[in-house]
Amino acid sequence: MPPWISINEARNASPGTEATLKGWVRTRRDSKAGLSFIALHDGSCFDTFQVVAPSALANYEEEIQKLTTGCAIEVDGTIVESQGKGQAVEMQASAVRVIGWVDNPDTYPVSQKRHTFEYLREVAHLRSRTNTFGAVARVRHCLAMATHRFYHERGFHWIHTPIVTASDCEGAGQMFRVSTLDAVNPPRTPEGGADFTEDFFGKEAHLTVSGQLNVETYCLALTKVYTFGPTFRAENSNTSRHLAEFWMIEPEIAFADLNDNAALAEDFIKYLLKAVLDERGDDMAFFNERIEPGLLEALAHVVESPFERIDYTEAVSLLEKSGKKFEFPVKWGLDLQSEHERWLTEEKIKRPVIVMNYPKDIKAFYMRMNDDEKTVAAMDVLAPRIGEIIGGSQREERLDMLDNRIKEMGLPAENYWWYRDLRRYGTAPHAGFGLGFERFIQFATGMGNIRDVIPFPRTPKNAEF
RNA sequence: UCCCCGAUAGCUCAAUGGUAGAGCGAGCGGCUGUUAACCGCUAGGUUGUAGGUUCGAGUCCUACUCGGGGAGCCA
Numbered sequence: 228m229p230p231w232i233s234i235n236e237a238r239n240a241s242p243g244t245e246a247t248l249k250g251w252v253r254t255r256r257d258s259k260a261g262l263s264f265i266a267l268h269d270g271s272c273f274d275t276f277q278v279v280a281p282s283a284l285a286n287y288e289e290e291i292q293k294l295t296t297g298c299a300i301e302v303d304g305t306i307v308e309s310q311g312k313g314q315a316v317e318m319q320a321s322a323v324r325v326i327g328w329v330d331n332p333d334t335y336p337v338s339q340k341r342h343t344f345e346y347l348r349e350v351a352h353l354r355s356r357t358n359t360f361g362a363v364a365r366v367r368h369c370l371a372m373a374t375h376r377f378y379h380e381r382g383f384h385w386i387h388t389p390i391v392t393a394s395d396c397e398g399a400g401q402m403f404r405v406s407t408l409d410a411v412n413p414p415r416t417p418e419g420g421a422d423f424t425e426d427f428f429g430k431e432a433h434l435t436v437s438g439q440l441n442v443e444t445y446c447l448a449l450t451k452v453y454t455f456g457p458t459f460r461a462e463n464s465n466t467s468r469h470l471a472e473f474w475m476i477e478p479e480i481a482f483a484d485l486n487d488n489a490a491l492a493e494d495f496i497k498y499l500l501k502a503v504l505d506e507r508g509d510d511m512a513f514f515n516e517r518i519e520p521g522l523l524e525a526l527a528h529v530v531e532s533p534f535e536r537i538d539y540t541e542a543v544s545l546l547e548k549s550g551k552k553f554e555f556p557v558k559w560g561l562d563l564q565s566e567h568e569r570w571l572t573e574e575k576i577k578r579p580v581i582v583m584n585y586p587k588d589i590k591a592f593y594m595r596m597n598d599d600e601k602t603v604a605a606m607d608v609l610a611p612r613i614g615e616i617i618g619g620s621q622r623e624e625r626l627d628m629l630d631n632r633i634k635e636m637g638l639p640a641e642n643y644w645w646y647r648d649l650r651r652y653g654t655a656p657h658a659g660f661g662l663g664f665e666r667f668i669q670f671a672t673g674m675g676n677i678r679d680v681i682p683f684p685r686t687p688k689n690a691e692f
Numbered sequence: 693u694c695c696c697c698g699a700u701a702g703c704u705c706a707a708u709g710g711u712a713g714a715g716c717g718a719g720c721g722g723c724u725g726u727u728a729a730c731c732g733c734u735a736g737g738u739u740g741u742a743g744g745u746u747c748g749a750g751u752c753c754u755a756c757u758c759g760g761g762g763a764g765c766c767a
Contacts, residue, residue, distance in 0.1 A: 256726045264726050277727075295718085311725050333718040333736080334702055339728095340717045342703065345759060400765065437767090462765055463693055475767060554763090565763075618767060663767030676760095687693095688758080 229303055233271035237306060237318065244306040248276065248318060249326075251356060252298045254339055255291075263291055265323075267302070270361055273509035277309065277317040278302050290325050296339045297356065299327035344679050351683055351692045359518070362510035363680055366503055367668055373502035374455060374476055374664075377495055383451040383478065388438030390457065393428045394642070401461035402433035403471075434459035438477050439659060440593075440646055443622065446479035446657050447649055453478040455664075463687050467676040468613060468666060472685040479659030485595075485604040485621040488658035489581050492608050492617050493534045495662070496579065500530050503671050511672075519673025525611070526671065529578055536581045539563075539602065542571060549575070562589045565614055572611045579616075580609045592632045593646075594620040595656075606660070613670045619660020626650035 229245040237248060250269030257263045261282040266275035280291050280302075294300065304320040311317075329335050336350040337357055347354040354360045375385065391405050406426050408414065413421040423431045438454035445452045454477045461471065478491060504511060504526060515522045537545070546557040546567055555564040563571075563582070572580050584602040587594075594603035608617035623629045629650055633640050640647070668680040678684035683692045 254727075256724095256729070258724060258726055259722090260725060262725075266727070275727095279725080309725090311727070313727055331702095331718090335718085336702075338702070338717050340703065341728095346703065348759090458767080460766075464765060465693085466763085466765095467761085469766070473767070613767095615767065661767055666767055 234267065234269045234274070234276040235271035237276050238272065238274065238316065240306045240316065242306055242308050242316060246304070246306060246318070248278065248302045248304075250276075250300070252294050252296055252300060254296060255294045257292060263287075263294075265291075265294065265300075265302075267300070268356075268361070270364070273358070273362055273365075273513055277311075277314050278304070278320050278323070279317055280320045280323050284320065284323060286323065286325075291323050294325070295329050295332040295335070297329040297332075297335050297337065297353075298325060300325055344676060348678055348684070355682070358513065359674075360679070362507075362513050363668070363672060363674065364682070366507050366510050366514075366672055367680065369503050369506050370499055370664070370668060370671065371455075373499050373506075374495075376502075377498045378451075378453050378478065381451065383453050384445070384449050386438075386442050386445045386449075386452045386454055388435070388441040388454045388456065390435055391428075391432055392435045392441075393430050393432040394440070400436055402436055403459050403461045405432045405434060436460055437475070437661065439479070439661065442477060442479050442659070443646070443649060443657065446481050446659070447653065447655060450481045451478075452480075465687060467678075468669070470665060470677055470681065470684055470686060473677075473681070474664035475661050476664055477659060477661045479657060481655050481657045483621075483658045484656060485583060485606060485658055488619055488621060488660060489534075489536060489583065489606055492581065492606070492619065492660055492662075493579075496534075496608070496616075496667075497530050499667065500526050500671060504530070514672045514674075522673045532578055534579045534581050534608070535576045536583060538583055539585045542567075542580075542582050545575060546570065560586050560588065568609045568614050569611075572609045572614075578611065582607050582609060587632075590620070592636050592638060593622050593629070595623045596628050596632070604658070608660075610666075610670050612673075613666050615663075616666045616670060617660050617662045619658065621656065621658040624650060624654045624656050626654070 229247050231247045231249060232240065234248060234250060237246060240246065248267060250267040253266040253268050253275045255263055255265050263280045265278040265280060267278050268275045280287065284291060301324040302318060302320050303322040304318040306316050307319045309315060309317040337353045347357065355364065378385065408421060408426050414425040416422045426432070435458055437458060438456065442452055442454050456474065457472055458475045459472050462469070480487060480491065511523060540559065542563065543557060543559050549570065551570060553566055555566065557567060572578070583606045584597060585605045586601060587596065587603045590603050590605045594605045596603055604621035606619050607615050610616040623632060626647060629647065630640065633643060665677045665680050668674070669677055672680065674680050678686060
């Protein structure tokens with residue numbers, strides 16, 4: 228058997244190369260000239276590869292002519308220049324071995340026709356074989372690798388913050404409980420509630436909603452750090468940009484302020500886009516053609532132009548002066564609504580916008596108080612189509628100020644003892660942000676629903692696969 | 693969780709309260725170095741679930757389930 232090469236390698240092989248290809252049939256077309264054309268894919272690149280199977284092959288009528296979409300096969304043959312149009316080279320097969328049949332082509336869920344994404348979510352175990360989901364998977368991988376490369380090249384350390392947390396101080400929304408207690412009949416406290424001292428960790432434990440507080444401890448030791456892992460939110464969110472389980476990238480830098488943070492966010496986003504445009508031209512051309520016309524041009528524009536940075540106060544003033552009728556009020560002190568963010572990024576600025584220095588009352592306790600004592604050093608990066616793609620801040624490094632905020636917001640100070648310790652022992656200014664990985668993939672590919680940029684989406688009422 | 697819309701063949705959708713159809717896909721045949729192939733034939737249905745109105749319900753009403761769009765929460 229000749230050496231096994233991928234389809235990506237076959238496309239670049241010179242005529243005369245003998246090889247074995249392995250993959251799945253996308254389509255089969257028969258010609259009465261005595262041959263069949265098989266379009267084969269193996270995920271190594273966007274394109275299929277054309278295999279020409281002559282009728283002289285021993286199993287031609289018995290097997291090759293019965294191949295249908297989805298069958299797994301191995302093909303031995305020679306790479307030759309194609310006589311037809313549409314491909315430079317193809318494989319002239321000397322043997323075709325069927326590895327796995329499709330037992331009922333009539334009910335094969337991803338037959339060779341157009342399917343809606345809604346339908347394909349119901350067959351998530353097979354949607355990976357389609358053009359779109361293959362392309363998304365390769366782009367996702369490319370962006371994950373580029374993320375590690377970006378931080379590694381800049382001297383950051385990847386910190387594996389915990390998935391399970393027994394700390395009560397994360398405070399970013401509803402959490403999933405992790406427990407080994409009997410759910411039906413748990414041990415009881417004298418008050419009648421479940422007794423979590425009997426639980427696995429001896430206290431209530433949950434899945435993390437953010438690695439930030441943990442990673443701050445390593446930031447104030449290794450200076451430049453980041454996390455990249457799954458996060459979990461038990462919010463009952465039903466939108467095209469929320470998941471209950473998603474991946475987040477959270478860099479944290481010491482001896483840095485909000486402007487350093489914003490610069491890092493901008494560099495990071497541009498680096499990722501450049502990587503995917505360089506490395507996944509085939510998949511990106513597909514997204515540009517079939518998913519989001521104009522995508523490539525828009526992304527090139529993002530890479531080339533500086534991000535707009537504006538203060539929250541200025542954003543409010545722009546919105547007030549826009550003359551546009553919004554459903555929700557625009558007023559200093561109120562958070563920006565989706566429609567406001569869309570107007571800023573899609574109509575006014577037409578590229579990503581970094582909105583900075585928000586009113587303290589609409590932001591988290593750990594964000595650093597500005598000198599005006601009305602705003603905190605927070606920032607959101609807003610992207611056209613997606614909205615908030617990054618949320619971050621300079622952290623409050625002054626213990627007295629932090630304590631004030633904890634008290635002001637009615638939080639239990641004792642839960643934050645180790646977080647406060649960081650401010651007692653060698654505190655230093657630091658800042659960081661969280662980038663929603665799936666939201667970034669949406670931004671890069673033009674995919675409209677976040678459930679289609681992660682292999683197995685977890686959303687309210689959905690964890691089938 | 694709230695507002696709006698939807699659920700009919702494997703998929704995408706039609707069907708005035710009166711016999712459930714088409715396109716695509718699939719199977720078979722024809723044609724062709726084919727490539728979104730083309731032409732012909734065939735099969736394929738408890739109309740999301742449970743009630744109700746009616747002589748009669750895919751169609752009207754109620755509840756539920758699931759899906760989509762928007763909003764909130766956020767990344």
